[in-house]
Amino acid sequence: MGRHVFLRIVDALSNFDPYFQQKVDALERKGPITFTKFTAAICMLAYGIGTDAVDDYVCIGTSTAIECLKKFVTNIILIFESEYLRKPNSNDVQRLIKMGKARGFPGMMGSIDYMYLQWKNCPKA
Incomplete structure (x- = not known):
C-alpha cells in the first residue's frame, strides 16, 4: 500500500x-x-x-x-x-477491459493476482 x-x-x-x-x-x-x-x-x-x-x-x-x-x-x-465498494458502471468496465487487454488478457475486467505468470523482467520470482 x-x-x-x-x-x-x-x-x-x-x-x-x-x-x-x-x-x-x-x-x-x-x-x-x-x-x-x-x-x-x-x-x-x-x-x-x-x-x-x-x-x-x-x-x-x-x-x-x-x-x-x-x-x-x-x-x-x-x-x-x-x-x-460499488458495482462498476460502464466507464469502469471499459477502463478495466482496456487495462486487461494492454496486459495481454483481452476481455478480462480485472485479476486478483498475477503471481503464477512468468514475467519478462523477473523470470524466476
Whole structure:
C-alpha cells in the first residue's frame, strides 16, 4: 500500500470515528495512537494473522486488536462504500477491459493476482 493511500485512510478513519484518535485515560496515560490501531487491523486482514502476532508486532492487547479490526471494517465500509465498494458502471468496465487487454488478457475486467505468470523482467520470482 502506498504511503498516500495509507495516510488517506488513516485520516478518514480518525476524522470519522473518535475511537481511532489517541486519548488519555484517567491515569493521564496516552492510549494507542491511530497508526497503531490501523496497523493492527491491516496486519490481521492482509496477512491473516491472529491477535497474538499483532501483539508482538505493534504492542497492542488482544481485546483492543479485535475491537480495532471490527471498528476498522465497519468504518471502511461506511466511509468508502459509495466510492469504491460499488458495482462498476460502464466507464469502469471499459477502463478495466482496456487495462486487461494492454496486459495481454483481452476481455478480462480485472485479476486478483498475477503471481503464477512468468514475467519478462523477473523470470524466476
